[in-house]
Amino acid sequence: MPVYRAALLGFGNVGRALAQLLQRKTDELRARYGLEVVVTGIATGRHGMALNPAGLDLTQALELAEQGGDLSQLSAEPPPTDSLDFVRRVAADVLFENTPVNYETGEPAISHLRLALERGMHAITANKGPVVHAFHELRHLARCQGRRFLFESAVMDGAPVFALYEATLPAAQVQAFRGILNSTTNLILSRMEQYGETLEQAVAYAQRIGIAETDPSGDIDGWDAAIKVAALVTVFMDRPFKPQQVQRTGIRHLTLDDIRAAAAQGKRWKLVCSARRTPEGDIEARVEPQLVGPESPLYGVMGTSSIVELETDVLGRLALREDDPTPHTTAYGLLADFLRAVGATA
Amino acid sequence: MPVYRAALLGFGNVGRALAQLLQRKTDELRARYGLEVVVTGIATGRHGMALNPAGLDLTQALELAEQGGDLSQLSAEPPPTDSLDFVRRVAADVLFENTPVNYETGEPAISHLRLALERGMHAITANKGPVVHAFHELRHLARCQGRRFLFESAVMDGAPVFALYEATLPAAQVQAFRGILNSTTNLILSRMEQYGETLEQAVAYAQRIGIAETDPSGDIDGWDAAIKVAALVTVFMDRPFKPQQVQRTGIRHLTLDDIRAAAAQGKRWKLVCSARRTPEGDIEARVEPQLVGPESPLYGVMGTSSIVELETDVLGRLALREDDPTPHTTAYGLLADFLRAVGATA
Numbered sequence: 001m002p003v004y005r006a007a008l009l010g011f012g013n014v015g016r017a018l019a020q021l022l023q024r025k026t027d028e029l030r031a032r033y034g035l036e037v038v039v040t041g042i043a044t045g046r047h048g049m050a051l052n053p054a055g056l057d058l059t060q061a062l063e064l065a066e067q068g069g070d071l072s073q074l075s076a077e078p079p080p081t082d083s084l085d086f087v088r089r090v091a092a093d094v095l096f097e098n099t100p101v102n103y104e105t106g107e108p109a110i111s112h113l114r115l116a117l118e119r120g121m122h123a124i125t126a127n128k129g130p131v132v133h134a135f136h137e138l139r140h141l142a143r144c145q146g147r148r149f150l151f152e153s154a155v156m157d158g159a160p161v162f163a164l165y166e167a168t169l170p171a172a173q174v175q176a177f178r179g180i181l182n183s184t185t186n187l188i189l190s191r192m193e194q195y196g197e198t199l200e201q202a203v204a205y206a207q208r209i210g211i212a213e214t215d216p217s218g219d220i221d222g223w224d225a226a227i228k229v230a231a232l233v234t235v236f237m238d239r240p241f242k243p244q245q246v247q248r249t250g251i252r253h254l255t256l257d258d259i260r261a262a263a264a265q266g267k268r269w270k271l272v273c274s275a276r277r278t279p280e281g282d283i284e285a286r287v288e289p290q291l292v293g294p295e296s297p298l299y300g301v302m303g304t305s306s307i308v309e310l311e312t313d314v315l316g317r318l319a320l321r322e323d324d325p326t327p328h329t330t331a332y333g334l335l336a337d338f339l340r341a342v343g344a345t346a
Numbered sequence: 347m348p349v350y351r352a353a354l355l356g357f358g359n360v361g362r363a364l365a366q367l368l369q370r371k372t373d374e375l376r377a378r379y380g381l382e383v384v385v386t387g388i389a390t391g392r393h394g395m396a397l398n399p400a401g402l403d404l405t406q407a408l409e410l411a412e413q414g415g416d417l418s419q420l421s422a423e424p425p426p427t428d429s430l431d432f433v434r435r436v437a438a439d440v441l442f443e444n445t446p447v448n449y450e451t452g453e454p455a456i457s458h459l460r461l462a463l464e465r466g467m468h469a470i471t472a473n474k475g476p477v478v479h480a481f482h483e484l485r486h487l488a489r490c491q492g493r494r495f496l497f498e499s500a501v502m503d504g505a506p507v508f509a510l511y512e513a514t515l516p517a518a519q520v521q522a523f524r525g526i527l528n529s530t531t532n533l534i535l536s537r538m539e540q541y542g543e544t545l546e547q548a549v550a551y552a553q554r555i556g557i558a559e560t561d562p563s564g565d566i567d568g569w570d571a572a573i574k575v576a577a578l579v580t581v582f583m584d585r586p587f588k589p590q591q592v593q594r595t596g597i598r599h600l601t602l603d604d605i606r607a608a609a610a611q612g613k614r615w616k617l618v619c620s621a622r623r624t625p626e627g628d629i630e631a632r633v634e635p636q637l638v639g640p641e642s643p644l645y646g647v648m649g650t651s652s653i654v655e656l657e658t659d660v661l662g663r664l665a666l667r668e669d670d671p672t673p674h675t676t677a678y679g680l681l682a683d684f685l686r687a688v689g690a691t692a
Contacts, residue, residue, distance in 0.1 A: 021660075025517055028517055029517060032517065033516070033517070158660075158661060159661060159662075159664055160510065160514035160515060160664075163513065163514035164506065164510065164514055167509065167513035167514055168506035168509035168510055168513055168514060168682070169506060169682065170379070170681075170682050170685040170686065170690060170692075171371055171374055171375065171378065171379070171681060171682070171685060172678075172682075294640055294645065294646055295646050295648060296646060297643070297646060297667055297669075299640065299646055300640055300641050300642060300643060300645055300646060302641060305662070309667075314367075314504075314674070314675070314678040314681075315504060315505060315668065315671075315675045315678055316505075316651070316668050316669045316670040316671050316672070316675055317668070317669040317670070318505055318506075318666070318667070318668050318669075319665075319666070319667040319668075319669075320664070320665070320666055321643055321655075321664070321665040321667070322661060322662050322663070322664050322665075323643075323662045323663040323664075323665075324662040324663070325661075325662050326662070328660070329660070329661045329662055332518075332660040332661055335516075335517060335660075336514070336515065336516050336517070336518075339516040339517060340516065344516060346516075
């Protein structure tokens with residue numbers, strides 16, 4: 001039975017959920033796919049790094065992380081000095097890259113993924129930055145190395161949006177897409193409609209439950225949504241596309257009166273992400289609040305749920321919707337990428 | 347460049363749409379996947395059959411079929427005597443089986459597919475019968491032969507519902523699903539709500555536009571929906587399951603008053619297809635009219651559109667919705683199956 005060695009770079013909510021999922025699915029991976037996974041390296045930002053080519057004890061690592069302990073005490077070798085040293089030294093077949101996103105440059109995630117591919121690992125990330133800033137480079141490098149660069153969890157929290165395109169729609173051309181991709185703003189608009197909260201109150205709620213950042217402007221002003229649009233254009237339309245090319249209007253100016261007026265017409269304001277090939281061969285992409293009626297697949301998408309709808313040359317409009325994501329769903333996207341990368345078949 | 351030889355058994359709306367799609371996608375299949383397809387056999391029910399190992403002229407075949415002519419005049423060999431003789435003699439790498447569905451036995455489609463697999467072809471069908479009556483047998487036979495038995499277009503008209511499960515959700519277990527899978531009844535309920543038509547008037551409309559049969563009871567009484575539920579249970583839950591095991595209530599008793607009363611509450615009647623694993627390890631499956639509110643992904647699905655929502659152990663609820671299918675979308679499902687079968691990669 002093949003044993004794959006995995007390196008976890010980043011051990012926050014998502015990295016830990018992945019470790020738990022690997023534990024929970026151990027028997028199923030053996031029985032259905034005839035394979036095993038051992039984790040040979042874990043790197044955190046501030047709580048140390050551990051390497052063990054024979055495999056780390058995930059239960060111990062998870063306990064230490066929960067307690068805020070230092071993981072380097074688990075290392076069978078001198079702990080790496082930094083994240084690049086970690087990628088350089090870890091004995092692994094696959095790198096799961098889950099460091100914080102850097103919207104402007106995609107670094108240091110891109111360097112981690114590049115080095116992993118150069119060392120012959122599959123490179124898997126939940127990070128949007130490398131998709132927007134280095135998709136074509138990393139895909140090319142992966143092909144040259146006979147490995148995969150995959151990033152299912154970068155958009156829609158592990159729901160199979162990239163796999164839908166790549167693995168189920170061969171010979172299809174995406175002409176346009178439309179969706180709700182930023183859960184913070186969708187939660188805010190849902191709270192304003194359902195509980196009559198003001199924008200400020202709804203933002204405060206989203207911050208309290210840990211969905212919104214202390215500075216919520218990345219969500220409110222549509223930056224996070226624009227980055228996801230750029231990632232989808234880059235992959236679905238196979239064209240490098242930057243967030244700055246997305247025409248972007250956030251939800252800052254929407255008032256409770258606007259929300260109520262929409263409801264009175266049986267409609268809702270949604271922060272709609274969209275892109276379309278123009279007849280001239282360009283791509284027009286937008287993030288903007290739009291009024292949406294009940295016949296639209298976007299209408300019923302509330303709270304932190306999300307959706308994307310594709311227009312192709314071969315099917316009617318096709319929508320994928322995910323309800324109520326958690327860090328566990330993001331972790332599943334990483335596992336699914338791994339199983340695709342190694343060609344696991346049931 | 348590999349050249350795949352395809353046999354088309356059935357040359358009605360779907361078979362002809364597939365021929366047109368193969369023509370339209372010729373350059374793209376060469377450029378993106380490095381492969382070609384030639385059609386070496388076409389069999390119709392009442393307008394003859396043609397074989398030509400060097401490839402038939404699809405434009406000629408389509409013209410003849412449109413004119414109601416006899417295809418046997420295109421045959422380079424003595425035409426086959428019947429459909430099994432066609433499968434036995436055609437020189438092909440893949441059979442596209444599109445004969446009329448037989449709900450009770452799945453025949454003769456099962457025999458066609460079995461013989462194709464025995465002869466070393468991939469077996470692809472838009473026919474629900476073989477999925478419900480012979481999935482496990484045909485899948486096993488396909489594996490033994492190193493070939494594929496695929497049927498994307500059997501449910502939801504070519505939208506990638508089976509591929510979503512098989513190719514994008516590895517190591518996921520489907521606990522339950524719920525959806526709208528019969529377009530005739532969904533169109534009827536939509537007409538009753540939107541135009542105030544009675545059930546009889548809406549049925550007559552569906553018959554006029556060619557969606558409903560002369561005897562509409564297969565749709566109205568939920569049989570077609572039950573067969574699709576049985577097909578999804580069989581594949582998603584890997585358990586043979588017959589339409590008779592589905593608890594089935596059709597829409598015959600729904601009145602315009604019921605529809606209006608639902609609308610007054612902001613809800614809609616939908617013929618909901620569902621199945622669920624019970625804690626005891628059984629499967630409970632139903633087709634029945636249910637009241638659905640605007641937060642449900644099913645609410646906005648109108649006319650001939652369809653949807654399926656999956657509950658798994660790894661993601662939040664995940665829904666796939668297709669709007670406004672046509673015979674061209676069913677044909678696309680067949681092409682997608684073919685590209686999966688031969689492992690085409692871009």
